[in-house]
Amino acid sequence: MQIPIKATYMRGGTSKGVFFKLSDLPIPCQVAGSARDNFLLRVVGSPDPYGKQIDGLGGGSSSTSKVAIISPCTDGTHDVNYLFGQVAIDKAMIDWSGNCGNLTAAVGSFAIFNGLINKDKIPQNGICTVKIWQQNIGKTIIAHVPMVDGQVQETGDFELDGVTFPASEIKIEFIDPVDDTGEMFPTGNLKDKLSVPDVGDFSVTMINAGIPTIFLHAHELGFTGTESQKDINDNGEILAKLEKIRSFGAVKMGLIADIAEAKARQHTPKIAWVASPTDYIASSGKTIKTSKIDLLVRAMSMGQLHHAMMGTASVAIATAATIVGTVVNEAAGGQALTEVCFGHPSGTLLVGGQSKLVDGKWLVHKVTMSRSARRLMTGEVWVPQLAQQT
Structure with a gap:
């Protein structure tokens, strides 16, 4: 029945x-x-x-x-x-x-x-x-x-x-979006070196805001930041590489004790790569101009390149982009920012963040974005x- x-x-x-x-x-x-x-x-x-x-x-x-x-x-x-x-x-x-x-x-x-x-x-x-x-x-x-x-x-x-x-x-405000640990940067650093056996060493920003996320420079992965779903999701070797990086990053963030645990924790952390702006063709066929965006971002969700951008990852992007010294801020030009417009596979998204350093600890009051x-x-x-x- x-x-x-x-x-x-x-x-x-x-x-x-x-x-x-x-x-x-x-x-x-x-x-x-x-x-x-x-x-x-x-x-x-x-x-x-x-x-x-x-x-x-x-x-x-x-x-x-x-x-x-x-x-x-x-x-x-x-x-x-x-x-x-x-x-x-x-x-x-x-x-x-x-x-x-x-x-x-x-x-x-x-x-x-x-x-x-x-x-x-x-x-x-x-x-x-x-x-x-x-x-x-x-x-x-x-x-x-x-x-x-x-x-x-x-x-x-x-x-x-x-x-x-x-x-x-519908306007959305994510209030104090750092996770329950209370530490925006779990290692205490805006940037870290992540060593992944048989893959390489990467400069990463690991952040707990919206959702735990590992950000890398696209060029260190051999990417441009303009990748489409087909470029990534049809390539088993690339998917395995990204998952291995994600697993080792999850351990370094303290989310899991052993990389084997990553198989049962696919939703978090996310892994994303960033790059400086350049013209590209979105999945809709329209041209996204360099002048319209501050940086490029591509993010993985459940082992696949997301067709646009996850809302929680957008919170992480907004937070990291407004803090000078992160990988995300570097891709956006390395200047003090209160909002960024980033390019994703389907187009662009404008997000705003309010972050500040208090007694040696980074805090974010809220992140804003518009959805429907x-x-x-x-x-x-x-x-x-x-x-x-x-």
């Missing part, structure tokens, strides 16, 4: 995912554990050795193999809790170690649609400010959701590279009964 569960399929930024209210999940799946994971894996269609997730709602890419669980927050400060799961495509694994910044853009709208926001906070016209507690990383995110005639405004003229159609702009979100479908997802009983 199959069971129907209420769900909403939403686009948030350049990602898509299946959203649930916590109270709508089967009771065994309302807490962390194998029952919840098995249920969500079946919803998305993983593990799929064919890599397509045909028998589920996933789309066969890291950007479309995601789930979100939303619930009311009772701490008196936040409106809702947001728990994110990055679902592996070919493995029976959900990585709960980090946030999805893109899907964050859809959380406020979902909360309003589902009656999770106090009506007194929702204006008839204007901006509804939704204060989100991001459970994976224990951080506050503020979404500014536009309202028209008492309804969330989903359509509009805001264009986001990596998304085909325009929509309504839209409901794609609401209703019930049908799941074989055994998937939530395991």
Whole structure:
């Protein structure tokens, strides 16, 4: 038998995912554990050795193999809790170690649609400010959701590279986005030397902001910073090299004790490479001019080059770019900055950061960016009964 569960399929930024209210999940799946994971894996269609997730709602890419669980927050400060799961495509694994910044853009709208926001906070016209507690990383995110005639405004003229159609702009603020360790730079250095056996030595910036990320100079990898998905994702040798670098970087960041543990922690840390601006052709076919960007960035997500840029990695980019002495800031010209426009495979993105050095420790107050979100479908997802009983 199959069971129907209420769900909403939403686009948030350049990602898509299946959203649930916590109270709508089967009771065994309302807490962390194998029952919840098995249920969500079946919803998305993983593990799929064919890599397509045909028998589920996933789309066969890291950007479309995601789930979100939303619930009311009772701490008196936040409106809702947001728990994110990055679902592996070919493995029976959900990585709960980090946030999805893109899907964050859809959380406020979902909360309003589902009656999770106090009506007194929702204006008839204007901006509804939704204060989100991001459970994976224990951080506050503020979404500014536009309202028209008492309804969330989903359509509009805001264009986001990596998304085909325009929509309504949702401004997102990531407050104090450094992870729970409280150390923005886990080694205490803006730059480190990362030695990877049989691969090489690299100058890296390892940062915990938005999501743990390892930044490298593109030229040290033999790259230009203008790589497309095809350039990277069709080359097994390059993918293996990048994963090995990521694994050794994860150990150096203190996220894992041994490189073997990286296989079970694919969502974090991210690995990205940066380069100075140059003209290139985006995946849409349009030309991105050097004069329009401050630097180039390419980032890996779940073992594949991302088609645009992860929202959480954008937080890391914004933070690192505003600190003189990091690899990212060097690629952006080495000057003091408060915002950067970077080029990614699908186009460009403008992000802002507020970082400062206090008593020898780097702090970032917030990072801002604009995204959009839209409901794609609401209703019930049908799941074989055994998937939530395991």
